[in-house]
Amino acid sequence: MPTQLRKGATTWEVVESEETHYQSSADWDGSSPLLMQCDEEPSRDTANAAGIAIEFPSFVDGRALSIAVLLRTRFGYTGELRAMGATHEDIVHYLVRCGFDVIDVAKNRLPERYLALIDPYSAHYQGSAIQPEQSFQRISRGVNA
Amino acid sequence: MYTYDDFDRTFVTERVAHYREQTERYLAGELAEDEFLQLRLRNGLYIQRLAPMLRVAVPYGNLSSVQLRMLAKIAREYDRGYGHLSTRQNIQFNWPELAEVPDILQDLASVDMHAIQTSGSCIRNVTTDEFAGAAFDEAIDPRPYCELIRQWSTAHPEFDWLPRKFKIAVTGAKEDRAAIAVHDIGLQVTRAPSGSAQFDFFVGGGLGRTPVIGALIGQNVPVQHVLSYLEAIMRVYNRYGRRDNKYKARIKILVRAMGAELFRKKVEQEWHFLKEGSGTVTAEEIARLQSHFIDPDFAAAQDLDFDDLRLQHPKFSRWLAQNVFAHKQPGYASVTLSTKVTGIPPGDVTDKQMDSVAQWSEEFGYGEICISHEQNFVLPHVAQSSLFALWQAACANGLGEANKGQLTDMICCPGGDYCSLANAKSIPVAEAIQRRFDDEDYLHDLGELDVNISGCMNACGHHHVGHIGILGVDKKGSEFYQISVGGHSGHSGEQAALGQILGPSFARDEVPDIIEKILNVYTNNRYSGESFLATFRRIGIDPFKEHVYANAA
Numbered sequence: 001m002p003t004q005l006r007k008g009a010t011t012w013e014v015v016e017s018e019e020t021h022y023q024s025s026a027d028w029d030g031s032s033p034l035l036m037q038c039d040e041e042p043s044r045d046t047a048n049a050a051g052i053a054i055e056f057p058s059f060v061d062g063r064a065l066s067i068a069v070l071l072r073t074r075f076g077y078t079g080e081l082r083a084m085g086a087t088h089e090d091i092v093h094y095l096v097r098c099g100f101d102v103i104d105v106a107k108n109r110l111p112e113r114y115l116a117l118i119d120p121y122s123a124h125y126q127g128s129a130i131q132p133e134q135s136f137q138r139i140s141r142g143v144n145a
Numbered sequence: 146m147y148t149y150d151d152f153d154r155t156f157v158t159e160r161v162a163h164y165r166e167q168t169e170r171y172l173a174g175e176l177a178e179d180e181f182l183q184l185r186l187r188n189g190l191y192i193q194r195l196a197p198m199l200r201v202a203v204p205y206g207n208l209s210s211v212q213l214r215m216l217a218k219i220a221r222e223y224d225r226g227y228g229h230l231s232t233r234q235n236i237q238f239n240w241p242e243l244a245e246v247p248d249i250l251q252d253l254a255s256v257d258m259h260a261i262q263t264s265g266s267c268i269r270n271v272t273t274d275e276f277a278g279a280a281f282d283e284a285i286d287p288r289p290y291c292e293l294i295r296q297w298s299t300a301h302p303e304f305d306w307l308p309r310k311f312k313i314a315v316t317g318a319k320e321d322r323a324a325i326a327v328h329d330i331g332l333q334v335t336r337a338p339s340g341s342a343q344f345d346f347f348v349g350g351g352l353g354r355t356p357v358i359g360a361l362i363g364q365n366v367p368v369q370h371v372l373s374y375l376e377a378i379m380r381v382y383n384r385y386g387r388r389d390n391k392y393k394a395r396i397k398i399l400v401r402a403m404g405a406e407l408f409r410k411k412v413e414q415e416w417h418f419l420k421e422g423s424g425t426v427t428a429e430e431i432a433r434l435q436s437h438f439i440d441p442d443f444a445a446a447q448d449l450d451f452d453d454l455r456l457q458h459p460k461f462s463r464w465l466a467q468n469v470f471a472h473k474q475p476g477y478a479s480v481t482l483s484t485k486v487t488g489i490p491p492g493d494v495t496d497k498q499m500d501s502v503a504q505w506s507e508e509f510g511y512g513e514i515c516i517s518h519e520q521n522f523v524l525p526h527v528a529q530s531s532l533f534a535l536w537q538a539a540c541a542n543g544l545g546e547a548n549k550g551q552l553t554d555m556i557c558c559p560g561g562d563y564c565s566l567a568n569a570k571s572i573p574v575a576e577a578i579q580r581r582f583d584d585e586d587y588l589h590d591l592g593e594l595d596v597n598i599s600g601c602m603n604a605c606g607h608h609h610v611g612h613i614g615i616l617g618v619d620k621k622g623s624e625f626y627q628i629s630v631g632g633h634s635g636h637s638g639e640q641a642a643l644g645q646i647l648g649p650s651f652a653r654d655e656v657p658d659i660i661e662k663i664l665n666v667y668t669n670n671r672y673s674g675e676s677f678l679a680t681f682r683r684i685g686i687d688p689f690k691e692h693v694y695a696n697a698a
Binding site: 065 | 150155159160162163166167170175180183266296297299300302304306307372380384388418423424427429430433
């Protein structure tokens with residue numbers, strides 16, 4: 001049973017989840033959630049899946065971040081988006097901002113650290129999948145304010 | 146210059162707290178070495194041959210006197226009394242204690258500075274022309290756009306885990322003093338017929354083991370779309386750049402593998418979706434950023450001729466000719482304070498020198514300082530009537546060398562003395578060359594001559610674009626030096642070019658002799674007034690090869 005961070009209505013929580021059955025991109029016929037690899041192409045079609053997981057080969061591999069952004073902002077995917085594999089507490093805030101709402105806690109890592117590092121920053125310069133506007137569109141910034 | 150508001154200050158303060166927490170987890174054994182490596186790199190901390198090295202971000206080289214005094218204090222209190230100006234306009238400290246780094250960052254934050262993204266596979270500090278905002282030949286001040294890109298790229302959610310490091314340079318002048326052709330992205334800002342700014346995007350340039358001149362990918366991109374166009378390029382790179390081999394992971398390899406045409410097509414496809422989206426830069430934001438870079442309150446003045454002073458002080462005359470650059474405002478000038486003094490590693494400055502430069506900037510230059518990519522200090526706005534006093538003060542503090550652009554003003558990486566990546570030392574090579582060529586008249590006669598030295602393939606010393614480039618190589622466990630001729634970074638209105646390798650490499654003690662032979666080929670072949678580069682372009686590499694290897698065969 002994977003330990004996960006799940007985004008609830010208002011907060012994130014740590015849960016133990018049942019294993020989900022996924023189909024790989026090659027086998028995917030729409031009947032099950034889809035498991036994508038970092039080198040695969042998301043599309044409008046993909047966005048119809050009843051759940052998508054993307055596998056992280058390493059926490060320093062940022063390709064899944066771009067796939068997540070494309071799913072959320074270009075293909076209109078609103079379902080569950082899960083980060084699997086070699087995640088790390090120090091990329092959690094990137095995952096959240098790129099639109100993942102389920103994050104597997106990697107083996108031998110501490111779920112409470114993941115939870116504590118959901119967002120170390122109170123504000124961000126640029127937009128993201130969960131907050132599209134750039135800082136200059138969100139807030140009024142004066143010189144030497 | 147740009148001054149922080151509460152938004153910026155809050156971000157940097159939170160970044161310090163975040164990094165402190167990361168360091169504590171590492172020291173408590175919760176983060177493995179290779180995990181912490183990724184985090185400390187994104188905060189400018191390398192573990193070097195002898196000690197950690199902290200690279201502090203100096204956004205596009207711009208510093209206030211208050212910030213420079215803080216850097217002097219850090220050099221004094223946490224280091225051994227000096228810092229090193231880098232070829233990307235940053236400053237590095239070579240001896241901090243790992244556990245003290247969060248305290249250094251806190252000190253930096255108190256003057257609105259940080260070390261965010263000065264290393265690691267992310268978007269690095271944006272660099273520009275050291276005379277930005279002052280140069281006589283500037284069409285548009287690039288600094289507001291540098292700041293726009295700095296903010297956009299800081300802790301970007303999607304682009305902080307790239308295949309490899311990513312360097313952006315911007316210029317707004319006729320002469321490219323920012324070497325935009327050899328950056329991952331080089332931006333040329335020009336004025337559109339409408340009067341607003343527009344951007345040419347040169348992509349996939351770079352040095353390192355595969356030197357390439359960047360390809361023109363986007364042309365005349367209007368200012369409101371500059372971030373969406375950047376986002377399109379970054380996304381193509383983040384998704385398709387190679388991650389299996391770090392030597393093939395830079396964007397230049399991707400652009401070359403795809404071909405510039407296909408790469409452009411991919412970028413344009415991506416941009417099509419982004420173009421009018423939330424990345425669109427508002428006129429208000431541009432105006433806000435521009436308001437940080439308005440001219441100081443210049444006094445009405447005439448340009449001075451200095452005829453009498455020149456006659457009385459030939460050294461001052463030489464300094465005026467070499468180190469003083471024409472300003473857009475009559476009666477003012479931009480001054481280069483050279484760090485290239487024989488016996489001192491290029492770019493090294495003491496805490497006392499930093500304090501002095503801070504003081505001179507207040508006395509003579511509106512409190513503004515710039516670090517140049519040639520590793521010198523620049524005071525961008527100095528009244529010409531103050532030049533003599535500034536020169537005297539600079540000479541008294543080891544910063545008055547009249548060698549900007551000359552052979553002895555070498556670009557040089559820290560090399561094997563400090564850097565664990567280096568194949569060979571570079572600082573002693575620079576010193577040996579400075580010692581050999583110490584005749585000011587000869588140096589002046591040689592004219593503009595860029596000698597660039599790197600201790601390894603990573604090319605931090607930009608050897609590919611030196612008129613004479615020197616690269617440290619490892620040959621069966623010994624340090625050897627490969628020499629190239631005819632490179633150029635793109636300044637002085639000349640097109641950027643990569644140097645051509647002369648032939649087999651040389652032992653360290655042979656290098657000054659070889660440089661002398663190369664210079665003899667130049668002086669024997671040049672037409673009156675012809676530069677080294679022009680002579681090379683006319684006669685080609687063969688005469689250099691023949692002379693250098695004449696007795697070796």
